[in-house]
Amino acid sequence: MKKQFAVIGLGRFGGSICKSLSEQGMEVLAIDTNEDKVNEFASIATHAVVADTTEENTLKSLGIRNFDHVVVAIGDNIQSSILTTLMLVEQGVNHITVKAQNDYHEKVLSKIGAHKVVHPERDMGVRIAHNIVSKNVLDYLELSDEYSIVELEAGQTVNHRTLIDLDIRAKYGCNVMAIKRDEEINVSPSADEVLRQGDIIIVIGADKDISRMEKDLFDEDD
Template identity: 50%
Template sequence: MLNQKKEFVVIGLGRFGSSLCMELTDIGIEVVAIDKDPEKVGEFSSIVSHAVELDAVDEEGLNSVGIRNFDCVVVSIGEDIQASILITLILKEMGIKQVWVKARNHYHQKVLEKIGADRIIHPERDMARRIAHHIGNDKVTDYIEISKSYSIVEIMASDKLAGKTLGELDAFDKYHCKIVAIKKNEDDVSVMPSLNTRIDLNDILVTIGKNKNLDKFEEERV
């Protein structure tokens, strides 16, 4: 049986929603974009699979686009917190399995958690953290938070690491971090490398662990 393509709905075509639609489309995911602004809908009609002019607080309107048939619905309305909360509540009551919501602030997040949002997104905060990690340590090339306590960090190998094997580095026992991939360049990526893998200068080490352990690893080994 062939794998079916994933299908997403994005509600709200502001800066975040627009960017998300374009990125999802670029990687081959079917996207239905919903917004009540006819100009934004017209702009995206040739970009996404289907663009719909609709006020998403209208449950009948959501039913008319077959909202229950999609893998995930992303509510990307950031400015109108009341609408964001109401739409999230409607979607959960309709039985949508995955509802991801952009939160404007901590209080918005707390309400979304209480009404059952499956994932809460803070694009500005997350980008700020990634930039802060990069500024704080120029060997950190990327940073992705996967929970409040765990992250994935891409670290460029310095002189301290060059020439060592992963076994000699012993990141798991010493720092409780796991190096899950080594990137030599865009076309040479070793996933789940063995302990015998030797680290070269400027290799990118894709490392996962608790934030406090990653900080210690960066401080002592990078």
């Protein structure tokens, strides 16, 4: 049985989620106060409606509590975002993900019962910053204030060396989760796995340890 999603707010973030869910074959209700936006997604989402989600009766008429997951992606109107989230919580929606504009907004959303709060602009900014600071970091995912997952490209320093030879876990406290080579992905590679230049190494660990490891093993002069 297909999961049912509702996306409230059809700006760049909400619109992207709506399109992606629809492409994955999910049932999606697209909601916005802007009729032009709703018309734009009428052929993409399962249903698209013009509605003010800060109105309790409006949400009830949409049967919002029957949806498996509701995403609140309202743009700059923090008040509408908070009121909508509060209404969803009061109506007993099982999973509520909300886009936050800033840390204060996030604190309020968490206090009133949002299940997950995301900062798409901030998080993307952090990822881009890591990518442009180091040519070796291809992607970056922050797990907490201190731990992350990074994708690093193998260069000459690690070329033809095995994981046991590099001893990444003992020396740096990091774990190699997977190695991507061309189209193949080796998950939980063995200690005798030989690295090649151009391999993508996916590593999890503390930021300070990853930074140290990157400097020792991946930071090469052009």
